[in-house]
Amino acid sequence: MPAQDPKLISGNANPELAASIAKRMSMHRGMTVGLVDARVERFNDGEIFVEVYENVRGEDMFIIQPTSNPANDNLMELLIIADAMKRSSARRATAVIPYFGYARQDRRTKARTPISAKLVSNLISQSGIERVLTMDLHAAQIQGFFDIPVDNLYASPIFALDIMHHFAGNMADVMVVSPDVGGVARARELATRIKAPLSIVDKRREKPGEIAEMTVIGDVRGKKCIIVDDICDTAGTLCKAAEVLIEAGATEVHSYITHGVLSGPAVERITNSVMKSLVITDSIQATDAVKACPNIRIVPTAPMFAQAILNIWNGTSVSSLFDTATLEPIYEPLYPRGMTGLAAE
Structure with a gap:
């Protein structure tokens, strides 16, 4: 040492x-x-x-x-x-x-x-x-x-613990959603951790900053959809994807985003959106508006x-923290063993 x-x-x-x-x-x-x-x-x-x-x-x-x-x-x-x-x-x-x-x-x-x-x-x-x-x-x-x-x-191991904790008893209805084709690998990794199916929202843009069309790839009817992404900036794409999923038959939409940039009209959009909750980490210091938003929740890193x-x-392994089994004892005060459904597996 x-x-x-x-x-x-x-x-x-x-x-x-x-x-x-x-x-x-x-x-x-x-x-x-x-x-x-x-x-x-x-x-x-x-x-x-x-x-x-x-x-x-x-x-x-x-x-x-x-x-x-x-x-x-x-x-x-x-x-x-x-x-x-x-x-x-x-x-x-x-x-x-x-x-x-x-x-x-x-x-x-x-x-x-x-x-x-x-x-x-x-x-x-x-x-x-x-x-x-x-x-x-x-x-x-x-x-x-x-x-x-x-x-x-x-952040996906932390998100996995949080999802297994808050959706305990309803995991059969959970579906992980990637908000675009580029984020499929990230969404698939989380879906594998919680043993949930995967869907994709395909978006096409006429020009930067404007979304022309969104299409849901996969059957989300009757599912509690969890959108996973790394950054949420103005939340325009995120809120639009939530609307498209509800229109496609999803019963609930939640989002798990690593970095809550949340600039401009983001907080107002999230407050008025059909999303039941947005979960972000504290990688970026939350503003007073973010802390006051009723449907934004912050998980600690x-x-x-x-x-x-x-x-x-x-001089020991950092990659060991990629495993849920390693992080579970570290996050035990937040997600006690036996309440996540992971300890028994």
Whole structure:
């Protein structure tokens, strides 16, 4: 086991998640794991300034900072904190990025456009960060954009526990739905975990931002449909897919989305939609409007990230967290054994 204890430092993107991870790690370690005392603030002209008040020489540092809205500010905070760690002689700096911004710009969709995800990965790699820990990258190939190790966690094991808990006794009626053809692999993975059938909503666009037609592939009549996706931004596609599923005979529609970007009219659309519930993770700090929305529920990722950080620090397997059997004891306070239907299998 390494001589140094892991140390956490947080930017301003999601301090609530950082505090939850520290608290969870304290439970696992049997000793207090706190956030490194530092200030991350802005000068009057918007420049970001970082000052660390503790000695970090030779320490194994984990920088917790999703690059969510405002993406550019949060990205710069991450890079500047990493530079501060490097210049303070930290032994290693790992970027814990629960939500990786710019991930949707992972390829050239037309002539004379950038691949911004590659540019961001270059910036992170050159800042002194030696490893990245993230969750549900929009495209798996983004791991290949980095010249440093990238551990990509998945929310589907957590979602599986949540679904088995909240739909206990009705699992025979559950059907997993992919909101587009590109998300079939993600939906199939969750469907396999909970032993549910799979359906697809095929969408065609006349032009970007406008959906011309949606078609349900599969029989959803009498089913409790669960839409699975990685990102929900303005919720237009999600709410439209829910309407199409209800029209096709589904009795209920629920959605499980990893990253609740929820910008613009998203919360209002979800409140007024036919969806009974939208479940998101806390990878992005929820706004007051999101917290107040009656049909949005947030599941924590801190237990999983805390264990992943400890595994990285110990040099043990991170991929073990992909298994429901591994995560079930970690999430036992939320989903007690015997209530999910998984422990008996």
